[in-house]
Structure formats: C-alpha cells, structure tokens
Amino acid sequence: MLKVLFIAILLSAQATTKLNLEYDAKKNPPGEADIKLLMNRANQRLGSLQKPVGLDGCEIDYAIDREVNLEQDYVCFLPPKKTFTEWVFDPNDAVSYELVKANDGNLFNVRNEKNPNKKLSNDTGYTLGVNAKASRENTERLLSFEMDSKLYTARTKGPDGQYKTSAGKYYIDTYEISRINVNFEDKSRSDNLRAVGRVGLRMDSTNSDGVGAKLQDKWHDSLDRYKGLRYEQLAGGSSDMTLEAEVGLKKILEADLGQIHCAAAGTVMMGMDSKGNPLLTTKLEAQVSTGTMGGRSPSTPLFLIKALQEAHINGRERSTDQRLELGSYVYAGKNISVYAGLGRGRHVTNAASQILKDREMINYIILKANKKF
Numbered sequence: 001m002l003k004v005l006f007i008a009i010l011l012s013a014q015a016t017t018k019l020n021l022e023y024d025a026k027k028n029p030p031g032e033a034d035i036k037l038l039m040n041r042a043n044q045r046l047g048s049l050q051k052p053v054g055l056d057g058c059e060i061d062y063a064i065d066r067e068v069n070l071e072q073d074y075v076c077f078l079p080p081k082k083t084f085t086e087w088v089f090d091p092n093d094a095v096s097y098e099l100v101k102a103n104d105g106n107l108f109n110v111r112n113e114k115n116p117n118k119k120l121s122n123d124t125g126y127t128l129g130v131n132a133k134a135s136r137e138n139t140e141r142l143l144s145f146e147m148d149s150k151l152y153t154a155r156t157k158g159p160d161g162q163y164k165t166s167a168g169k170y171y172i173d174t175y176e177i178s179r180i181n182v183n184f185e186d187k188s189r190s191d192n193l194r195a196v197g198r199v200g201l202r203m204d205s206t207n208s209d210g211v212g213a214k215l216q217d218k219w220h221d222s223l224d225r226y227k228g229l230r231y232e233q234l235a236g237g238s239s240d241m242t243l244e245a246e247v248g249l250k251k252i253l254e255a256d257l258g259q260i261h262c263a264a265a266g267t268v269m270m271g272m273d274s275k276g277n278p279l280l281t282t283k284l285e286a287q288v289s290t291g292t293m294g295g296r297s298p299s300t301p302l303f304l305i306k307a308l309q310e311a312h313i314n315g316r317e318r319s320t321d322q323r324l325e326l327g328s329y330v331y332a333g334k335n336i337s338v339y340a341g342l343g344r345g346r347h348v349t350n351a352a353s354q355i356l357k358d359r360e361m362i363n364y365i366i367l368k369a370n371k372k373f
Contacts, residue, residue, distance in 0.1 A: 093136040098368040102129030125358030142185040149178045151212030154355045169232040175355045176205045197247040208237035246271030261291030261298035277315025300332040317351030341366035
C-alpha cells in the first residue's frame with residue numbers, strides 16, 4: 001500500500017502550511033487510483049485552492065487569501081533519495097559511446113626537403129585528432145566523460161643538420177593538446193534550454209609520446225610497405241598541465257516537415273583555467289534527417305546530414321572547426337543502435353606558437369553506439 005505522510009508546519013506570521021506525500025517508488029510506486037485519491041484528500045485538507053493540486057512536485061506553490069493571512073500550500077511527491085553514485089550511474093540511463101577520428105588524410109605526399117616551410121603535404125600542422133566519449137542520459141541530465149587529443153607537427157632539422165635520418169625518417173617537432181573532460185547538461189527545468197558545464201584537465205606536450213604521437217607512429221609504421229611517410233620525433237620533450245572550467249547555456253530547436261526531422265542547437269560557455277586565462281566556447285549544430293521514414297524514429301534515422309561549427313578561445317590559442325557530416329544508423333534495434341558517419345571540414349588555429357598556426361582540410365570518421373536500459 002502507498003505510504004502517505006501529511007505534515008503541517010506553521011511558519012512565521014504568514015502561517016505556511018506544507019503538505020508532503022511520501023512514497024517509496026522502488027518498492028511500492030503509486031498507481032493512478034492512488035494518486036487521484038491522494039489529490040482529493042489533499043484538496044480537502046488544504047481548503048479551497050486557486051487552482052487544483054498537480055503532480056509537478058514541491059516547486060509549485062498555491063496562495064490562498066484567508067481574511068488577513070496569506071498562506072502558501074505545497075503538495076509534494078517525494079521520490080526516493082539517491083546517493084551520488086546512484087545519481088551518476090542511474091540504472092535507467094541511456095548509455096552511448098562515440099569515437100571520432102580526424103586526419104588530414106594525405107599520407108603519401110612528401111614535403112620538399114630543400115624548402116621544408118613550403119607545405120606540399122597535408123601530413124603536417126594539425127594532422128591527427130582523436131575524440132572518445134562515453135555518455136549517460138536520462139530525463140533530468142546528460143553526463144559525459146570525454147578524452148580529446150589534437151596532434152600538430154612541423155618538419156625540422158635533426159641533430160645532424162639533416163631533414164632525414166639515415167633510415168629515411170623525417171625529423172619532426174610535435175605539439176599535442178590533450179584534454180580529459182567531464183561534461184554536464186541539466187535538463188530538469190527544460191529539455192530545450194539547458195544549463196551546461198565542463199570541468200577538464202588540459203595537457204600540452206611538445207616532442208613527447210602523447211596519445212596522438214603514438215597513434216601516428218603506429219599508423220605510419222604499418223604503412224611502411226606502402227611507402228607511407230615515417231617520422232623521427234626530436235628528443236627533449238616537455239609537458240604542462242592546466243585545469244579548466246566552463247559554464248553556459250544550450251538552446252535546442254526541433255521541427256518536423258512531414259516525416260523529415262530538423263534540429264538545431266547553439267551552445268555558449270565561458271570560464272577560466274587555473275592560470276587565470278579566460279575561456280570561451282561557442283558551438284552551432286544543424287541537422288536534417290529522414291526522421292520516421294522506414295519505420296525509424298528521429299533519434300535513429302536511416303540517413304542524416306549535419307553541419308557543425310565549434311570555436312574555442314583561450315589565453316594561448318584560438319581555434320575553429322567546421323564540419324559537414326553524412327551518416328546513417330546502420331542498425332536500430334529496440335535497445336541498441338549503431339551509427340556510422342563520414343565528414344569533411346576545415347580546422348583553423350591561430351596562436352603565438354608557430355607550430356599551432358595552421359589552416360587545414362580535415363577528414364572525419366564517426367562511430368557511435370547507443371544502449372537503452
């Protein structure tokens with residue numbers, strides 16, 4: 001049976017009556033008949049309200065003008081309290097995993113050794129990016145854990161004054177920007193206007209074996225028999241760590257044109273890092289999909305086209321990423337869906353560090369898997 005507790009508390013001269021209806025949703029969730037009965041009893045107990053008591057929770061109050069005193073009456077359904085672990089790892093969450101690989105794509109052009117500053121190859125500047133993200137989402141919030149790495153390279157002379165080693169590898173300087181982020185979106189007040197935030201650790205590595213540098217070495221070594229470019233990273237690397245935090249808002253717009261589904265989102269975040277540098281992030285997304293065609297839903301369409309622009313400004317560099325993406329949910333089951341997409345866009349970076357100054361066309365591979373509980 002539904003356990004009900006009525007508590008009346010008189011506060012201050014304006015006498016506030018607070019009525020709490022408690023239940024244990026896990027063990028004995030209320031049925032529709034129970035809710036109606038409780039609402040009738042609540043209305044009788046509280047007297048004549050300006051509008052009927054609803055189920056929206058404790059956030060809604062009702063004012064009653066009784067002669068002189070102004071009373072506020074509350075009717076609350078209190079869900080079971082969650083621990084922090086239960087809040088983060090809610091068993092009712094939908095879980096998704098996403099992997100995005102970015103590459104300048106041209107693996108076989110060779111830079112002019114007599115003029116290494118003249119770009120004849122795309123395999124320099126911003127040359128490799130990897131983004132891996134795991135997300136948990138429910139009706140109240142979206143929480144994601146993200147790892148992002150961007151590798152920049154530049155040809156240089158080695159200790160022997162040459163641009164190549166005796167084994168035919170090209171000497172390079174590397175600069176890698178890696179981040180580990182915890183991202184948050186609050187959907188409790190509105191699904192279309194969300195409070196968003198990010199807390200992260202940024203690591204800047206020069207000539208160090210970071211994630212991107214290791215992946216590039218493995219990839220190019222595997223292409224040796226195809227005459228792929230191979231590199232020798234200069235010694236004497238260094239690294240620097242910085243904490244970052246940003247907060248802001250995200251606005252989402254959606255519309256259906258028959259079976260076609262359209263969506264757009266804009267995000268603005270501002271913050272600061274541990275060195276006192278201001279941070280600004282803006283992001284714009286627009287998507288058109290086949291929506292409900294083929295018996296699918298707008299969340300798992302047969303085909304979609306997406307345009308994205310993201311800009312970051314901080315005390316060290318300014319970067320912009322633009323991408324056009326074509327993709328499909330190649331599998332859409334009852335609880336599991338799988339997405340695959342290809343993209344192409346432009347990456348622009350302006351910074352005091354010469355190696356970070358770049359304007360590059362980038363190819364993307366996007367893989368995503370979703371699971372509903």
